[in-house]
Each structure stands twice: as structure tokens, then as C-alpha cells.
Amino acid sequence: METLYRKYRPQLWEDLTGQDHVKLTLEKALILNKLAHAFLFAGPKGSGKTSSARLLAKALNCKKRASESAEPCNTCSSCQEITLSRSLDVLEIDAASNTGVDNVRENIIDTARLSPTKSKHKIFIIDEVHMLSASAFNALLKIIEEPPIHVFFILATTEPFKIPPTILSRCQRFDFKKVDLAKIKEKLKKICAQEKIEIESKVLERIAHQSDGCLRDAENLLGQILALGEKKITEKEASLVLPRSNWKEIFSFLEHLVNREAGPAVILINQLMEDGIDLFHFMEDLISAARYLLLTKLNTNLSFIAEELEEEELKKLGSLASKIEAGLLGKMIETFIKQKSFLRSTHIPQLPIEVAIVEICYSGAPAITLKEEFSPTPTSKSYGYPPEKKVIPKKEEEKTNPTQTVKEKKTELKTAEILAVEAESVDLPPANITFETVKEKWEIFLKKVQEYNHSLPFILKMGEPQDLRGKILRISFRYTFHKDKINEHKIKVIAEKALNDVLGGNLTIEGVYNPEKNNAVEEIDKPLEKADNGLVSSLIESFGGQLAE
Ligand SMILES: [Zn+2]
Structure with a gap:
């Protein structure tokens, strides 16, 4: 199937999408018959460089072009041959696959010296010209410096900075820009009308957005959608081809x-x-x-x-x-x-x-230690984001009362810090689930896991429940391999499902590396279960401070 890009390649200047500055200058030069012999078309891919080069070639060689117009007739033999890429006098060369000096000599220099076969001019369109080797550029320079009167060169590139200054200085340069979204959308709309396809405006919008100013990409995406064969295209059909928005x-x-x-x-x-x-x-x-x-x-x-x-x-x-x-x-x-x-x-x-x-x-979170006064305003100079979530601003401080039990502990903690710990309690598991219950039901959990995945229990057996921090059950592993495996999203989801099936909770699992896990288990979970020690140690952990003596 012919691609939309080829099928709807502009055959007239007025059909060229975007690049009005290029269009106007070239049209004027064509009408006045004041053209340079070498052009450089620079700009992003799919912005219309090759299409413009072909239009220029067509206009130059058209046998019926009116003197006051820049538009080719598209009916004379020259125009038709160019449309079909069969013209012997308009030569399109892809520099990317002809980088060497021999190619330039044979395909360009030798040919340029011969008179045009059937037309007024011999026109070389050299695409991706920046790919030429240094010696190839040197050879090209000689002929561009003194081109035979009937010869025109149109060099196209996405990377003009790779072109030697000697070549640049011999060319009239045109900088192509990304095509703006509205213009891409308009062109796609025209194509759909001609193809007799009804399409939602939102879909065109998404294609245009996705193509990022590259008309060719936009046309290719539309082509893929049209290839689905639907006469009416909504977002549903389009989503089969377009990457969905997340x-x-x-x-x-x-x-x-x-x-x-x-x-x-x-x-x-x-x-x-x-x-x-x-x-x-x-x-x-x-x-x-x-x-x-x-x-x-x-x-x-x-x-x-x-x-x-x-x-x-x-x-x-x-x-x-x-x-x-x-x-x-x-x-x-x-x-x-x-x-x-x-x-x-x-x-x-x-x-x-x-x-x-x-x-x-x-960024901007105050570096709180337990010695410092709590300050609700960020102290850091850099960003000014609000302080970290765990620190509650004063406004809310007034609304909430610290709980009695914590007060009785007579620790040095200040109100805000106590509140910060309270804020964390939102993440606590249901009251009936403690670390003890987890350990008691561990074997049942392993059996449950097996229902979902046969190999997962083997990995889990390599670890042990280490502690319960809020809703997070940490499982310690002696080897990082097992730890990493458990932390893989897909594996974790299965393990969490099984765990919560068994416990009736909403726990999440985190694999941790602990080379001495057997000794570690008892020591780590106990202090956390004691309210005062747990409170202080988790504060220290959150804020990185130290305990004031
Ligand atoms: Zn013509």
C-alpha cells in the first residue's frame, strides 16, 4: 500500500505544510528568475525539506509554468516524471549510502558535466548531505564553486553543523522548522476528508501531539490507523495504534x-x-x-x-x-x-x-533534629517546597490534641514531633495484625502463595519475616538475589495478595538484605514494639537527628 506520505506529498507550493518563510522566498526567486545554484535546506526530519526540493526542481524544469507563477503545472512530461521519480535530469542521491569520494565523482561530478537529457536543467537533490566523507565534500566543493550553467544543487540535512564552512558559504541556506501542531492537524484532516474517513478531532490532536512537529511521522501514524480499515475512527480504534496517554x-x-x-x-x-x-x-x-x-x-x-x-x-x-x-x-x-x-x-x-x-x-525540608525547635517554614534556601509530609504545619497543630499515652511517657518530644508520629499512624495495619500474628501464620502464608505461584514459596523460604513497620512487612534475605526477586513488582503483588488473603489486612511487603538474618530478627522487632523506644528511633530515622541527653 502506498504510504500516505507519498500519496499526499505536496505537488504545489500552496500544498506545502508550514515553512511559509521558505515558500515565500523561493516563490519570489522563481518568478524573478533569480536563483542561486546551490541551496542548503536544513531542519528537523519530516519538516518538508525533500518535498520542497522536489517542488523547486519541478518548478525549475516545468515546461508550462506561467512566468508570473512559481507553481509547476504538474501535467507536462517533466512534472510527471518528477512526480514519479523517473526524471533523468532530477537526481535524488542519498548521501547516507553514498558517502565516499568515488560516488560523488561518478554520480555527481561526471553527470553534472553532461547536458540535461530532456529538460532545461540538471538538478541534484542530495539528502542527508552531512554524511559525506571529508574527501567527498572536497570533490563536491569544486563543482559547487563553479557549477555548469544548467546545474542546480539542493543539499538537505538534519545536521547543518556537520557541513564544512566552505560548502555552507557557497549555498543559499533555508532553515526549516518543526511544523506546528495546528498545521499538522489541518493536513491530517484534509487527508481524512479525501480518504472519506470520519475521524474524531481528539484523535488528530493526539497524532499531531505525538509526531512532535514531524509531518511524516504524523502521516505514518494516521496511515497505520487508516490501515485498520474502519470508516469511522474514534479514540477507541486509534488507541490500538497510538500510545495511550497514561x-x-x-x-x-x-x-x-x-x-x-x-x-x-x-x-x-x-x-x-x-x-x-x-x-x-x-x-x-x-x-x-x-x-x-x-x-x-x-x-x-x-x-x-x-x-x-x-x-x-x-x-x-x-x-x-x-x-x-x-x-x-x-x-x-x-x-x-x-x-x-x-x-x-x-x-x-x-x-x-x-x-x-x-x-x-x-528539597526545602527543614533538617530537624530532636534538639531543634520545630519550625513550620522551610529553612532551606533552594526550593521552597513545603516541609516534608511528616511535619505538620502549625495551623493543624491547633486542631489536634496529642494523645494522652504519649504525654505520659514524659519524653522530650515537642508537640509537632508527636503529631508527626501520629500522622504516620494512618499507615498502621488493622489492630488485630501484629508482627506476632505474621510469624504465627507464616507457614499458612507460604502454602497460600503456592496456590498462585509454584516457585515463589522457595524464594520466600530463603527469607524470614524481620519486622512490621506500619503496614510494611519486611522480609530479610541472606542473599540479595532473593531480596531483589521479592521486590520485583509482579512477584510482590502475588506475595502481598497471598499475605493479605491469610491475614485479612492491607500489608505491603518489602524484601531487605540482611546477611545475618537469624540473629537479627529478634533484636530488630522488639524495640519497635515498645512504644517509647520505637517512637524515638523512628523519629531519628525519619529526621536523621540524635537523641538529646
Ligand atoms: Zn510542468
Whole structure:
């Protein structure tokens, strides 16, 4: 099947999408018959460089072009031959596969010296010209410096900075830009009309967005959707081809950040990686979502947000907007944009997102030790995100009373710190589940796991329950291999399901490495069960402070 890109390649200047600055200059030069003999078309892929080169060649060789017009007739033999790529006088050379000097000599220099076969001019379109070797460029330079009168060169490249200055200085340069989304959408709409396909505007929007200014990519995506053979295309059909937007995951992710839950946010990103999401696309959508959040926060009531998102996501947007300051949101977006630029430069693809999470969740948090006064305002100069979740601002302090039991302990803890611990109690398991129950039911749990997965009990037998921290059951392993295995998302989900089936709770599992697990178990779980020691040690752990004597 002919690709849409070929089928709808512009045959007239007026059909060329975008690049108005290029179009206007070339049209004028054609009409005035004042053309350079060498052109450089530079710009991103799919922006219309080759299409423009062919249009220029056509206009130059057209036998019927009106003197006051730049448009080729598309009916004369020359125009038709160019349309079909059969013209003997318009030679398209892919420099990527003809990089050597011999190729340039044979295919370009020798041919250029011969007169045109049937047309007025001999035109060389050299695509990806930056791929030529240094000696090939030198050979080319000689003929570009003094071209035979009937010869034109059109060099096209996505990487103009790789072209020797000697060549650049001989060419009239045109810089092509990414095609803007509205123009891509318009072109796709025209194609659909001609193909007699009814298509939802939202789908065209998504294709345009996905193609990132590359019309060829957009046309190829549309082609894949049309190949499904449907006469009416809604988002449902399109989703078979287009990568879906991860709005649901993106909003969960944003929620973690707004709540300053770094751990769950990192876990989510790693799960999504396992599911094979495109991180770049995810980051772009994340930035869009954060912008929607900002616009919602500012009460702009811009209607396009409602067009982009579903009911459920709009609700989420409203609730998140009420929880975060506009200024902080701005900083959050800034962090995303900064980290996005590192996405393709690290060997761990998700690392820039993880760094963004840390910057957002931790930066600006006061470095509290137990000796210090609690301060609700961030002390750090850098970011100004609100203090970490565990520290409750004063407003709320007034609303809540510290519990009697903690007061009786007569520790040195200050109200805010006690409240911080209370805030953590939200994450506690149901009262009937203690670490003891877990240990008692361990064997039953292992049997239950076997129902879901045969090999999983073998791994679990390599470990032992270590302690219960809030809702997190930590299982210690002597070998990192087993620990890593248990922490794999898919495995963990199964183990957690079995565990909660047995205990009737909502526990999560975390594998930890502990080379001396047998001794460690008793020592670690006891202090945690005692309220005072547990309280202090978990505070120290959270804030990294030390106990005041
Ligand atoms: Zn013609």
C-alpha cells in the first residue's frame, strides 16, 4: 500500500505544510528568475525539506509554468516524471549510502558535466548531505564553486553543523522548522476528508501531539490507523495504534508528589518502566498535567482541559489543586522540565525522574533534629517546597490534641514531633495484625502463595519475616538475589495478595538484605514494639537527628 506520505506529498507550493518563510522566498526567486545554484535546506526530519526540493526542481524544469507563477503545472512530461521519480535530469542521491569520494565523482561530478537529457536543467537533490566523507565534500566543493550553467544543487540535512564552512558559504541556506501542531492537524484532516474517513478531532490532536512537529511521522501514524480499515475512527480504534496517554498513572504520580511521598512515587515510576512506558512521552504528559493543575489552581476555567481529560481526572485535578500552592507548582514544573532534558543522557533511563521526585519531595525540608525547635517554614534556601509530609504545619497543630499515652511517657518530644508520629499512624495495619500474628501464620502464608505461584514459596523460604513497620512487612534475605526477586513488582503483588488473603489486612511487603538474618530478627522487632523506644528511633530515622541527653 502506498504510504500516505507519498500519496499526499505536496505537488504545489500552496500544498506545502508550514515553512511559509521558505515558500515565500523561493516563490519570489522563481518568478524573478533569480536563483542561486546551490541551496542548503536544513531542519528537523519530516519538516518538508525533500518535498520542497522536489517542488523547486519541478518548478525549475516545468515546461508550462506561467512566468508570473512559481507553481509547476504538474501535467507536462517533466512534472510527471518528477512526480514519479523517473526524471533523468532530477537526481535524488542519498548521501547516507553514498558517502565516499568515488560516488560523488561518478554520480555527481561526471553527470553534472553532461547536458540535461530532456529538460532545461540538471538538478541534484542530495539528502542527508552531512554524511559525506571529508574527501567527498572536497570533490563536491569544486563543482559547487563553479557549477555548469544548467546545474542546480539542493543539499538537505538534519545536521547543518556537520557541513564544512566552505560548502555552507557557497549555498543559499533555508532553515526549516518543526511544523506546528495546528498545521499538522489541518493536513491530517484534509487527508481524512479525501480518504472519506470520519475521524474524531481528539484523535488528530493526539497524532499531531505525538509526531512532535514531524509531518511524516504524523502521516505514518494516521496511515497505520487508516490501515485498520474502519470508516469511522474514534479514540477507541486509534488507541490500538497510538500510545495511550497514561493520565491515570500520571495523576497518581502527581498525587504522590503533592503529598510528598517520594518512595511510592519512585516505585510507581519503576513499575511503569516494567510495563514498558515511553518515559519521554510520560514526562511530556506529566508536564502537561502539572500545567493543567496550575491552570486549575489559578481558576482560569480554560475549556481545553475538559476536552483533554476524563471526568475522573478532572475531579482529581480539583482535589490536587486545593492541596498545593501555585508557586510550588511552578517550581515543580520547572524541575520536570529540567530533568526531562537529561532523560536520554543517562544509562538508567528513569534516573532523571527519580531525581525530580527527590528534588520535589525533599528539597526545602527543614533538617530537624530532636534538639531543634520545630519550625513550620522551610529553612532551606533552594526550593521552597513545603516541609516534608511528616511535619505538620502549625495551623493543624491547633486542631489536634496529642494523645494522652504519649504525654505520659514524659519524653522530650515537642508537640509537632508527636503529631508527626501520629500522622504516620494512618499507615498502621488493622489492630488485630501484629508482627506476632505474621510469624504465627507464616507457614499458612507460604502454602497460600503456592496456590498462585509454584516457585515463589522457595524464594520466600530463603527469607524470614524481620519486622512490621506500619503496614510494611519486611522480609530479610541472606542473599540479595532473593531480596531483589521479592521486590520485583509482579512477584510482590502475588506475595502481598497471598499475605493479605491469610491475614485479612492491607500489608505491603518489602524484601531487605540482611546477611545475618537469624540473629537479627529478634533484636530488630522488639524495640519497635515498645512504644517509647520505637517512637524515638523512628523519629531519628525519619529526621536523621540524635537523641538529646
Ligand atoms: Zn510542468
